[in-house]
Amino acid sequence: MTSKPTESTDHEPPGIAAWWTSLLANAAADIRDALYDRIPLTNDNLALIATPQYQRLDRIQQLGFVSRIWPGAKHTRFEHSLGVMHLARQAALLLSRQPGGEWITLDDIRTISAAAMLHDVGHYPFSHAIEELGSPIRPHEEVGRHLIESGPLADVLATRGLDPARIAALIHGERNALPRRDRLLVQIVSGTLDVDKLDYLPRDARACHVPYGGVDTSRLLASLRIAQVDDDDRIVVGSKGVSPLHSLINARQEMFDNVYWHHTNRTCMVMLLRAVQEAILHRAIDPDELWRLDDTTLLERLRAPEMPDESRTLAEALYHRAFHKRAVEVSNRATELYGRLGNLWFDPRARRTVELQLTAELSQRLRRPVADTAILIDIPKPERWQTDVWVVYDRPPVGMQSPMHWRDVAGLSDDDFKQYEEHRRLIRIVTEPGIRDIVAAEWESLLYPLLGGVF
Structure with missing residues (x-):
């Protein structure tokens, strides 16, 4: 400057x-x-x-x-x-x-x-x-x-x-x-x-x-x-x-x-979310402290000894680039499953409950401990694609008027953009690397009972 x-x-x-x-x-x-x-x-x-x-x-x-x-x-x-x-x-x-x-x-x-x-x-x-x-x-x-x-x-x-x-x-x-x-x-x-x-x-x-x-x-x-x-x-x-x-x-x-929506970026985000969620639930961090922090100080706080194990484990993994891996990707064509998982975006506590149930069930099957944060569900935020823009013409072409809504000028509608989002916005189950293969193989029997049965 x-x-x-x-x-x-x-x-x-x-x-x-x-x-x-x-x-x-x-x-x-x-x-x-x-x-x-x-x-x-x-x-x-x-x-x-x-x-x-x-x-x-x-x-x-x-x-x-x-x-x-x-x-x-x-x-x-x-x-x-x-x-x-x-x-x-x-x-x-x-x-x-x-x-x-x-x-x-x-x-x-x-x-x-x-x-x-x-x-x-x-x-x-x-x-x-x-x-x-x-x-x-x-x-x-x-x-x-x-x-x-x-x-x-x-x-x-x-x-x-x-x-x-x-x-x-x-x-x-x-x-x-x-x-x-x-x-x-x-x-x-x-x-x-x-x-x-x-x-x-x-x-x-x-x-x-x-x-x-x-x-x-x-x-x-x-x-x-x-x-x-x-x-x-x-x-x-x-x-x-x-x-x-x-x-x-x-x-x-x-x-x-x-x-x-790149899968690695989304995976890191859901790891951070769960780390912060655990810190808040364990009263290790004041929610009103968060907006005073920056990227570095937040990660340092989550890695501190006074944080719960779940927060420290995830924060250390983020710090050392030991990210969770994609095990399952769900598209909107799996209509019922996609809808039920998508609803968890609106209820973070319910999503955490499902994640805990998944790790508990997998631990029973493997007959060994599985970390509570080993399985996470990534649900991207639903985006808004409204295009409320109007176009004006000095001399409108014959058959057009001024002003005219952009969607009429372009021949596109908000539904076109919504359909694009629904097609590209994937919900993912991400896991610690060591359990990815088994979750990928058994996700249906793990997940369906928790969401109310097979759809």
């Missing part, structure tokens, strides 16, 4: 165009970024970066355990959040120049930039997985709102003339409860077209060196428009944005299929 002469601290700044020109020429500092080359920073940005809450993001990898598969994927939520801020600022600036966006002020741009920068501040270590344990784990949105509305972040925002409550609502609030201007701005950071996806998909793909995740971000941003849809201001795309939008949606599918 290169320091430069600071901008004015006056909170009655010049017009947006003059401010942007000044920022490009004389930023408070510059970040050299892998995707965008240069991200100019304001004093708002620097003040937020200096807080402990934002610094923690530099110790949380964006992709959790994916770096165990692709060693280059060690980028953090720190740089991702800066990238999201950069794109949010650009999007707001571009929209302010569009018909219907004249009301967007510099304060709006500063506010949505701060919201974008802080959108991940409440995240737990190792990506989203820990939240899947449910209560007493607080959702990261709730944690983020608490951090933004109180403590150092709130103080910094207020000092900079920004409203912490408004910023928190733009990240985690209910859209329909927002005032009209914020109902538009929130679409920049949350929705099918949000800048979060526009940053993480190409950033993750680049870090993993995979040929997926490509999105023409500049063209998509340049195509953004504002239109009235169902008596509400909506961010829509012009006709030139249809192709890059299609690429964005396809990129998300490809990255889930090839990276986020």
Whole structure:
């Protein structure tokens, strides 16, 4: 980060165009970024970066355990959040120049930039997985709102003339409860077209060196428009944005299929989940401590002597790359089995009970002890693939109208994406290496009685 002469601290700044020109020429500092080359920073940005809450993001990898598969994927939520801020600022600036966006002020741009920068501040270590344990784990949105509305972040925002409550609502609030201007701005950071996806998909793909995740971000941003849809201001795309939008949606599918749902990454995640679950159940770790930790400190805590054996065993295995192995994979074509196993995602305690019953039954068959954590069930979170985006035309082709829903323009529906997920989202039974073969051979007789019989 290169320091430069600071901008004015006056909170009655010049017009947006003059401010942007000044920022490009004389930023408070510059970040050299892998995707965008240069991200100019304001004093708002620097003040937020200096807080402990934002610094923690530099110790949380964006992709959790994916770096165990692709060693280059060690980028953090720190740089991702800066990238999201950069794109949010650009999007707001571009929209302010569009018909219907004249009301967007510099304060709006500063506010949505701060919201974008802080959108991940409440995240737990190792990506989203820990939240899947449910209560007493607080959702990261709730944690983020608490951090933004109180403590150092709130103080910094207020000092900079920004409203912490408004910023928190733009990240985690209910859209329909927002005032009209914020109902538009929130679409920049949350929705099918949000800048979060526009940053993480190409950033993750680049870090993993995979040929997926490509999105023409500049063209998509340049195509953004504002239109009235169902008596509400909506961010829509012009006709030139249809192709890059299609690429964005396809990129998300490809990255889930090839990276986020990679079997080794999923195995590591379910091992971590069970380690944390055991630590909480044994009261060895306070759930409210988790959001204060980062990737390294969480793994260190789970390996500590005071942790239960189950947590330490799994944490040591993760630390030494002694991962569980795939024994069984279940697709949605095994309709009843897939459904019953899938329902366990919503009840982590029930899933743990089934895992314990599996190891107990196998121990009886083998007539030797089997570790309580030797068999785990990996159930990826059900994803949402809604594509609520509208397309506008300056001169609609004959037979089309403006605005027109993207699914009608593209000839695709939400069901197409849901079917894709159901086909590619596998549920797995993973085991310690020494028992994989026997579980693979006997899984039906082990599992079916626990789930209510043979289907």
